[in-house]
Amino acid sequence: MKAVVMAGGEGTRLRPMTSSMPKPLLPVVNRPIMEHVLRHLKRHGFTETVVTVQFLASLVRNYFGDGEDLGMRLQYANEEMPLGTAGSVKNAESALKDDTFLVISGDALTDIDLTKLVEYHKRKGALVTVCLTRVPNPLEFGITIVDDEGRVERFLEKPTWGQVFSDTVNTGIYVMEPEIFDYVPAGEAVDWSGDVFPRLLQEGKPVYGYVAEGYWEDVGTHESYLKAQADVLTGQVDVEIDGFEMSPGVWVAEGAEVDPEAVLKGPLYIGDYAKVEAGAEIREHTVLGSNVVVKSGAFLHRAVVHDNVYIGPQTNLRGCVVGKNTDVMRAARIEEGAVIGDECLIEEEAIVSAGVKIYPFKTIEAGAVVNTSVIWESRGQKYLFGPRGVSGIINVEITPELAVRLASAYATMLKKGATVVTARDHSRAARALKRAVISALTSSALNVRDLECVPMPVARLETARGSAGGVMIRTSPGMPDSVDIMFLEGTGADLSQSAQRKLDRVFSRQEFRRAFPGEIGDLTFPSRVFESYANELLASIDTSGIAEAELKIVLDTAGGTTALVMPALLGRLGVDVLTVNTGMDEAHPTETYEERQQAMARLGELVASAKAAFGVHFDPVGERISLVDERGQIVDDDRALLVFLDLVAAERRSGRIALPVTTTRIAEQVCAFHGVQIVWTRTSPDDLTRVASQDGVIFGGDGRGGFIIPEFTRVLDGVAAFVRLLGLVARTKLTLSQIDARIPQEHVLRRDVPTPWAAKGMVMRSVVEAAGDRKLDTTDGVRVVEDDGRWVLVLPDPAEAVTHLWAEGPDIESATQLLDEWTEVVERAGQ
Numbered sequence: 147m148k149a150v151v152m153a154g155g156e157g158t159r160l161r162p163m164t165s166s167m168p169k170p171l172l173p174v175v176n177r178p179i180m181e182h183v184l185r186h187l188k189r190h191g192f193t194e195t196v197v198t199v200q201f202l203a204s205l206v207r208n209y210f211g212d213g214e215d216l217g218m219r220l221q222y223a224n225e226e227m228p229l230g231t232a233g234s235v236k237n238a239e240s241a242l243k244d245d246t247f248l249v250i251s252g253d254a255l256t257d258i259d260l261t262k263l264v265e266y267h268k269r270k271g272a273l274v275t276v277c278l279t280r281v282p283n284p285l286e287f288g289i290t291i292v293d294d295e296g297r298v299e300r301f302l303e304k305p306t307w308g309q310v311f312s313d314t315v316n317t318g319i320y321v322m323e324p325e326i327f328d329y330v331p332a333g334e335a336v337d338w339s340g341d342v343f344p345r346l347l348q349e350g351k352p353v354y355g356y357v358a359e360g361y362w363e364d365v366g367t368h369e370s371y372l373k374a375q376a377d378v379l380t381g382q383v384d385v386e387i388d389g390f391e392m393s394p395g396v397w398v399a400e401g402a403e404v405d406p407e408a409v410l411k412g413p414l415y416i417g418d419y420a421k422v423e424a425g426a427e428i429r430e431h432t433v434l435g436s437n438v439v440v441k442s443g444a445f446l447h448r449a450v451v452h453d454n455v456y457i458g459p460q461t462n463l464r465g466c467v468v469g470k471n472t473d474v475m476r477a478a479r480i481e482e483g484a485v486i487g488d489e490c491l492i493e494e495e496a497i498v499s500a501g502v503k504i505y506p507f508k509t510i511e512a513g514a515v516v517n518t519s520v521i522w523e524s525r526g527q528k529y530l531f532g533p534r535g536v537s538g539i540i541n542v543e544i545t546p547e548l549a550v551r552l553a554s555a556y557a558t559m560l561k562k563g564a565t566v567v568t569a570r571d572h573s574r575a576a577r578a579l580k581r582a583v584i585s586a587l588t589s590s591a592l593n594v595r596d597l598e599c600v601p602m603p604v605a606r607l608e609t610a611r612g613s614a615g616g617v618m619i620r621t622s623p624g625m626p627d628s629v630d631i632m633f634l635e636g637t638g639a640d641l642s643q644s645a646q647r648k649l650d651r652v653f654s655r656q657e658f659r660r661a662f663p664g665e666i667g668d669l670t671f672p673s674r675v676f677e678s679y680a681n682e683l684l685a686s687i688d689t690s691g692i693a694e695a696e697l698k699i700v701l702d703t704a705g706g707t708t709a710l711v712m713p714a715l716l717g718r719l720g721v722d723v724l725t726v727n728t729g730m731d732e733a734h735p736t737e738t739y740e741e742r743q744q745a746m747a748r749l750g751e752l753v754a755s756a757k758a759a760f761g762v763h764f765d766p767v768g769e770r771i772s773l774v775d776e777r778g779q780i781v782d783d784d785r786a787l788l789v790f791l792d793l794v795a796a797e798r799r800s801g802r803i804a805l806p807v808t809t810t811r812i813a814e815q816v817c818a819f820h821g822v823q824i825v826w827t828r829t830s831p832d833d834l835t836r837v838a839s840q841d842g843v844i845f846g847g848d849g850r851g852g853f854i855i856p857e858f859t860r861v862l863d864g865v866a867a868f869v870r871l872l873g874l875v876a877r878t879k880l881t882l883s884q885i886d887a888r889i890p891q892e893h894v895l896r897r898d899v900p901t902p903w904a905a906k907g908m909v910m911r912s913v914v915e916a917a918g919d920r921k922l923d924t925t926d927g928v929r930v931v932e933d934d935g936r937w938v939l940v941l942p943d944p945a946e947a948v949t950h951l952w953a954e955g956p957d958i959e960s961a962t963q964l965l966d967e968w969t970e971v972v973e974r975a976g977q
Contacts, residue, residue: 147264148242149192150235152318153180153252154200154225159367162487162505163467168202170252171209172371173452175378175387176399176417176435178209179365180252182385184216190260192248193218196241198234200225231318232336239327249320251364255374257384258319258360267321270296272354274326274346277319279362290316292355298347301339314355317362360384368485372465375450376431379413389415399436408440417453435470439542449480452488456542466498469506473542478510494946495900512947513900530653531646532945533830535632537622540575544629546582553583553617554658555649556633557590562665564614567634569597569605571620571707571767573735575629580619583631584669587617591661593668597675599730601707601768603863604679606638608672610859615641620767621735624742639835639861680714686858687869693720695876698758700774701725701868702749704737706766711865721872724756736766746772746780754778759875760882764864770851771864773871775882784809787847788816788889789882790867793874794845795820804837804846804854807925808939808952810892828926829941835861893961894954899969901949901976906942909949912975913940913968930968936960938968949976 157169164172170180187195195218199206203224213220223238235242235249246267248260258277267275276298278290291300291314301316316339329342336342346353361383363374377383379395389399395412398404402416407424414428417436422428425442432446435453440446442459449463452470457463460477468474469488477495480486484498487506494512498504503519510516530536536552538544560566566587570576580596587594597608602618609616616634633641633649641649652658661667699721703709709728716723727745737745746763753761753774761774773781773789781789788810791803795817802823805813817824825843827833831852838846839860846854853867854860875882901909913928923929927941927950939952949972955961 147192147246147248149187149195149248149250150238150242151180151183151187151195151197151250151252152231152234153206154198154203154228154234155253156201157253157366160365160371162485162503163368163371163469166469166488166506168199168206169365170206172253172365173433173435174255174365174371174374175385175397175415175433177386177388179255179374180206180210181216182255183250183252184210184213184218184220185386186257187248187250187260188216188218192260194221195219196221196223196238197252198223198225198238200228200234228335229333230335230337230341232330232338232342233334236327236330236332236336239332243324243327246321246323249318249322251318253366254318254362254364255378255383255385256317256319256360256362258317258358258362260319263319263356263358264321266296266356267354270352270354272321272352273323274343274351275321275354275356276343277317277321278314278355278357279317279360280357281315290314290355292357296354296356298343298353298355301343301347314357317358318364368467368483371467372431372448372450375433376413376448379415379431379433387415388418441476456539458494473539475512511903513902514947530650531641534622534630535640537628537630539628544579544631546579549579549582549619549631550586551656551658552631552649552653553586554590555653556615556617557587557592558652558657558659559645559648560592560614562591562659562661563593563667565593565595565612567595567597567605567609567613567616569600569602569608569616569618571735572599572730572732573621573629574732576619576621576735577732579629579631580617583617583619588667588669589661590659591665591667593670595670595672597672599707599710600675601711601865603768603859603861603865604675604711606634606861606863607679607682607859608638608675609634609636610638623736623765624738626734626736626738637839637860639839640832642832642836643830676711676714679711680718683715683858683866683869684718687855687866687873688857689719689869689873691877692872695879696722697872697876698722698756699724699872700749700752700756700758700761702727702745702761702763703768704742704745704764704766705729705731705734706764706768708764708766708768708865711768715865715869719869719872724752724758726752742772746774750774750778750780752778760871762868762871764868765851768864769862771853771867772851773882775886777883779883781882781886783851784849784892784894785886785889786851787849787853788812788892789885790847790853790871790874791845792816792820792885792889793871793878795822797874797877798822798844801844802840802842804834804843806834806848807923807927807929808894808896808941809847809849810894810954811935811937812890812892816889826923826925830926831862833926892954893956893958894952895958895961895965897951897953897965897969898943899949899951899972899976901942901947901972903947905976906949909972909975910940910942912971916968916971932964936964938964940968940972 153170157164171178389397392398397415399418401419404422405424408422409427411429414432416434420434420438422440423442426440426444429447431448433450437454440457444461446463448465451468454471456473458476462479465482466480466484468486471489474492475494478492479497481500483501486504491509496510497515499517570580605618618632622628705727749761763772773786806829827837838854852862855866855870858866917930921931929939931937936955941950953965
């Protein structure tokens with residue numbers, strides 16, 4: 147006997163889940179509903195099946211194919227237009243006209259005994275047997291009345307409560323004889339319950355009803371969809387669960403990785419190759435699809451998450467559905483009854499309120515509170531570039547496909563035949579992404595000089611040696627699961643703001659240049675890059691007095707690429723050096739904040755015990771340094787800038803210093819004392835680089851461990867800063883603590899205030915209005931200067947829904963008071 151599976155409905159009540167996916171393919175415990183139906187048919191001997199398809203028919207056909215994977219033979223009957231429940235079966239008449247057949251919905255979850263249903267049909271000699279079941283709320287179903295013999299007396303489709311005369315409803319499962327086709331006109335929209343069955347009853351044909359035991363759920367609403375998941379997990383329906391029951395009610399599929407420190411409270415299901423980190427909490431009736439990532443601190447309860455979804459740290463999901471390929475970022479909340487469509491982006495700290503529907507391909511901005519459904523707004527990619535280039539989570543926001551498109555856009559901006567430098571840190575992710583970038587660059591008629599694994603300063607210097615630009619890929623500082631793709635100018639500096647905007651436009655338009663076969667670029671691997679870097683560095687920076695001072699130094703290369711350049715450098719400086727953490731672990735390419743603090747404490751202990759002059763901690767790519775004085779005391783980055791500034795200014799006694807506007811105004815006192823001027827810059831690295839490239843600039847720093855040594859390079863370089871500091875300390879014969887002690891204490895505080903994107907303009911206008919007659923500086927953001935010299939800087943973040951505030955006063959109390967005052971202004975304007 148053959149079966150007919152009806153899989154052509156649009157599932158409008160289940161939108162947005164069915165906006166881009168046919169209803170029969172919606173997963174129930176990580177298997178499409180229709181697959182559960184087909185497996186149930188096979189258990190009862192139905193191995194030859196006709197599937198009627200109409201809405202998104204190709205997706206159904208592509209998924210199930212000919213049924214070989216299920217041990218069945220599937221045929222498809224395609225409807226050009228919706229034909230109704232009876233018309234769609236009539237459309238498959240040629241495959242069904244020879245024998246009794248069974249009709250079943252492809253989107254209803256059931257374990258009803260189909261064998262007993264067929265036996266009942268044959269025993270009664272029925273033309274049609276309607277499978278019935280009892281439900282507590284029959285309003286959404288067709289009510290059916292049968293007599294004592296089982297013959298159907300009356301049908302009523304979707305009644306009101308005033309019309310309810312039974313709790314026995316039509317399941318949409320029928321056993322039929324081929325003669326039924328005589329009552330169904332071809333090519334017309336015809337329904338069984340509304341058109342065909344009433345005529346059969348009128349003519350007295352043998353139409354019987356079989357009241358079945360067992361589970362049946364029409365998955366037609368969001369509530370019933372969530373209920374079906376819970377019913378499978380609690381064993382109320384007899385279906386196969388693809389996985390292993392690791393503990394009572396906790397099902398884990400093949401290849402899933404669940405940290406022992408994760409909290410699991412079943413019944414729940416974790417799909418194949420999903421990853422649940424320590425500190426995540428997965429509660430009852432939660433279903434995770436394949437390749438889902440749940441980060442530490444996330445909380446999920448009665449949440450259904452489809453395939454390839456990223457659930458960020460500190461997120462909270464309750465009673466919701468999240469469509470496939472969606473990213474839910476840090477601290478976002480999705481409330482009861484909310485449904486997120488496929489390929490959406492829910493940004494940090496956004497809240498999707500109860501019952502809200504987000505349709506596919508939408509972005510919910512960071513910090514937004516969404517109270518109404520988002521249907522028509524298109525998903526807009528915000529500005530690509532952040533403070534560290536193009537940044538994002540590996541294989542979530544930054545994928546090989548994205549890297550190829552970015553590199554193609556970058557190549558399109560350059561002339562054919564130009565040469566570009568590529569480099570990376572020692573992480574596996576950077577290695578994989580760099581290979582994707584190289585293929586895109588060479589395919590766009592650019593030649594590539596691949597430096598492979600090098601420190602950032604080496605990559606910048608090699609780029610400045612005649613290349614048109616460069617691409618450096620590194621792990622985001624302090625974020626092991628994220629990566630930065632940094633694009634460089636021909637000078638080795640970060641891409642300018644105008645060039646970034648141009649790259650953004652080319653990327654968004656997808657207007658990529660492709661080379662003809664004879665124009666494919668060449669790939670070369672330069673040799674001796676570390677020796678070349680060391681030679682140029684030592685030829686440019688004053689190292690006099692270092693060897694005579696007989697200094698002892700402790701260096702911590704943080705397990706990064708700086709260790710690669712040190713052998714070519716240290717032996718020629720004439721200092722006694724203890725170097726630690728020189729081994730590069732590709733699975734651990736960066737330090738978290740806690741790890742860095744521990745490393746600095748250890749460095750302090752080593753400096754004190756070794757009686758060293760000072761200690762230097764490099765970041766993993768050699769771009770920034772942190773200092774420890776001769777006593778083993780950590781020198782904060784703000785103080786380190788002032789110490790370095792004082793040493794340079796005291797030695798040069800003229801020139802200009804480039805500093806961002808967020809720097810303490812104590813720097814003005816230091817520079818004025820030594821007869822040096824300050825040029826204030828914006829906070830972006832490219833602006834600091836631009837100013838440092840001007841004539842007469844002798845030093846630059848960003849207050850975060852980044853220093854520019856203009857006599858060697860016009861970009862941040864931690865290695866050059868170390869060598870320059872070594873010479874300064876050796877010649878002054880002063881310790882870092884002595885230099886620090888002669889500089890007044892600064893009191894700069896910083897605070898971040900969440901601000902919706904739409905409110906940022908209002909916030910800045912409110913700040914200007916609140917400033918009144920006070921002095922304003924608009925170099926970057928708005929800096930308000932009080933009459934007594936205290937100041938506050940209000941600066942909207944270019945990449946996140948945040949406003950940054952800095953405040954400085956003569957003491958902590960006054961700085962805090964000023965910061966609180968202006969925080970209130972920003973928060974009030976951002977509401």
